[in-house]
Amino acid sequence: MDDMISRTAFVPPAAPAVVPRGNLYRLSRRRSTVAFLFTLPLIIVIVGLVIYPGLYAIYLSLLNKRMTHFIGLGNYAFLFGRETFWMVVEQSAIFAITAVVFKALIGVITSHLVNNLPAKGQRKWRGMLLVPWVIPLSLSTLCWWWLFDPTYSAFNWLLGALGGPHIPWLSDPFWARFCTILVNVWYGSPFFLIMYLAALKSVPEQLYEAAAIDGANGWQKFVHITLPMMRNIIAITVLFSLIVTFANYDIVRVLTSGGPYNTTHIFATWAFNIGIASGDIPLGAAVSFFMFPIMAISAVFILRGVRKRGKEI
Amino acid sequence: MKTTTLSRRKFLRRTALATTAAVALPYMRTSYSAGRLALGVWDHWVPGANDTLTKICNEWGEKNHVDVHIDFITSVGDKDILTASAEAQAHTGHDIMQHRSWQIQVHRNVLEPVDDVIDKLVKEHGPISTISAYLANYEGKWRGVPAVIGSQIKPCCSRIDLYKQHTGVDVTKIFPYGDTRDPALVESWNWDLYLSTAEKLFKAGYPVGLPMGQTSDAIDWVGALFRSYGAVFIDEKDNIKIDSDETRAAIEYARKLMAVNPPDVFAWDDSGNNKWLISGKGSSIMNPPSAWSVAKRDNIKVAEQCWTHDMPRGPKGRFAPYLPFFYGVWSFGSNKSAAKDLVHHIVDKPQAKRQVEASNGYDLPAFKSYYDFDTWKKVEPPLGTVYNYPPRGDEELSIAGYPARPDVASQIYNQSIQTVMIAKVTQGRQKVDDVIKWASGELEGYLRG
Helix, strand or coil, X not given: CHHHHHHHCCCCCCCCCCCCCCHHHHHHHCHHHHHHHHHHHHHHHHHHHHHHHHHHHHHHHCECCCCCCECCCHHHHHHHCCHHHXXXXXXXXHHHHXXXXXXXXXXXXXXXXXXXXXXXXXXXXXXXXXXXHHCCHHHHXXXXXXXXXXXXXXXXXXXXXXXXXXXXXXCCXXXXXXXXHHHHHHHHHHHHHHHHHHHHHCCCHHHHHHHHHCCCCHHHHHHHHHHHHHXXXXXXXXXXXXXXHHCCCHHHHHHCCCCCCCCCCCHHHHHHHHHHHCCCHHHHHHHHHXXXXXXXXXXXXXXXXXXHHHHHC | CCCCCCCHHHHHHHHHHHHHHHHHCCCCCCCCCCCEEEEEEECCCCCCHHHHHHHHHHHHHHHHCCEEEEEEECCHHHHHHHHHHHHHHHCCCCCEEEECCCHHHHCXXXXXXXXXXXXXXXXXXXXXXXXXXXXXXXXXXXXXXXXXXXXXXXXXXXXXXHHHHHHCCCHHHHCCCCCCXXXXXXXXXXXXXXXXXXXXXXXXCCCCCCCCCCCHHHHXXXXXXXXXXXXXXXXXXXXXXXXXXXXXXXXXXXXXXXXXXXXXXXXXXXXXXXXXXXXXXXCEEECCCHHHHHHHHHCHHHHCCEEEECCCEECCECEEEEECCEEEEECCCCCHXXXXXXXXXXXXXHHHHHHHHHCCCCCCCCEHHHHHCCHHHHCCCCCCCCCCCCCCCCCEEECXXXXXXXXXXXXXXXXXXXXXXXXXXXXXXXXXXXXXXXXXXXXXXXXCC
């Protein structure tokens, strides 16, 4: 009986023979390698269209006007002494900071409004409010230009019909700056809305309940719960938007081309004017690079705050 | 198994037979055996004008067995300038590229000398305009051939009826259809008369429309104004001469003239003055016949009253703002000799006539001997509307920034320093001395090597 049991007992199959694998095979099977290969097309695009042109532009900015010899930081030193350059710096700062402040404000207000809508209707409102952001910017700016057109402005027609004055939207420096900032705010606010809406939804409801029990009103809840919980998101979106707004080109180019009399020029449009239109490519490259240290310093301060708050949590 | 082998003897015999056949048989020319040419050309405003150039190039291509390919590149958003800049940096692209006025000197180091083409054209058709030479002849070598397509001047285009009714001036009498100009009348058409009529028209509700922005229509007429007052910003020897009585006189005049323009002119782009005239509100602009062409389509009542005529005369002469385009042959091209042949063919008189006709008289060739084309005589309404478009009297062609070195003048032009000065004084209410001081500082910067 024991022999029968032993003869019919399960005998595990022999282990397969181990085939030795090379290093390359092992490398290709690692997760990090697979991940790298999936991201490789994007890396190539970024290297080819962003990093390489950026490095080439740095090289160009160190050459003389005819691009025949190296002059080091001569172009940058030259720009420091130009009145127009400092005007462009001032205008870029006014444009970027004002636009970002308003975008953030509108983002906070509209995100609260949308968040308080019944869940059923929220989706279509979100979709509608995102429309400005999804239309290609130069196309939408062209529509705005028609609305502000010096001869056939729809806004002035409407104002005229209501007995109001004719406003020189694009020919007066104040109004021209107003228009460029307005278009940028219109275009960029949906981004802030979406980010802040997502942040609002991540705030635990129990905090508001606890605050309500303690007798906090709406404003107190906003100041003591909502804002602190959203602070990091606000910081990151402001930083991102500052960088993108500083580097804006389309809006000013289409609406005003930097006029009237250079009062709406920002870095990108002025760099184009000098570099491509006037043929001084090294100086144009130097102008466009001035954005980099300004943005880098802002990024350091803002991200330091984010990291600090992250550590506290 | 049977095998075949090729012996040395068989190989030599077959090779000899093949070579003999190749030499002895008549040479069968295949299509496009002379190669391929790619052109990058400005996309014309006037509908149909592109088709004429395509036909001209295809005809030449068929005759010379060259495969010609044309890309029409718009100037909207400066795409033509961007394309040329990219090709110049990358050393690859079209064989022939059309360039706007200043771009020849920008790309002079990568453009093939075309003195042979120019010499041939000058021998056949007479001298080329001074401004074309100023813009395309660099260090004694021509780097571009003046094109017909796109080349333009921006003289006055005035409403006959409004001038007669509100100012008593008949522009068709001063600049008639035909060679019957009265020198005294022509002499009377100066900036003072222009201003006095502009004031009357402003009061009547039909202002002249002169852009004062930072686009080429504004820069061009203001450049002609400064030149007609004798104002020189930088001379040919790099001396800054902006701080002069002539500059102040021109600015003071502009201050008075801008007061009788619509307030929005500071924001007009290159379509602003066209729209102003076509709307029926404008009495005069300074533009090529494109505004009249569009008015013919959209507002025939306005078109019937349009008359193109000379610029006003200043203390130092009468200057017409001129913007020539050029064909350049890239030095890195692979078929340069065919490219030069094609350029010569396109610019030659019979082909030029066809291009001028297709553009309704908009395109202005660089050779005075071409001004006898009948297009300018026959387009209407009214008959003779663009007869005075080619300079027929004492008008001298000019470009803002002249006579500074082209690489400096291009910055005076493209940075729109002249219009910015006038805008700062008029709209910005800044002092003339302060504005001249600011401009002087800018000009110093343009002189950097």
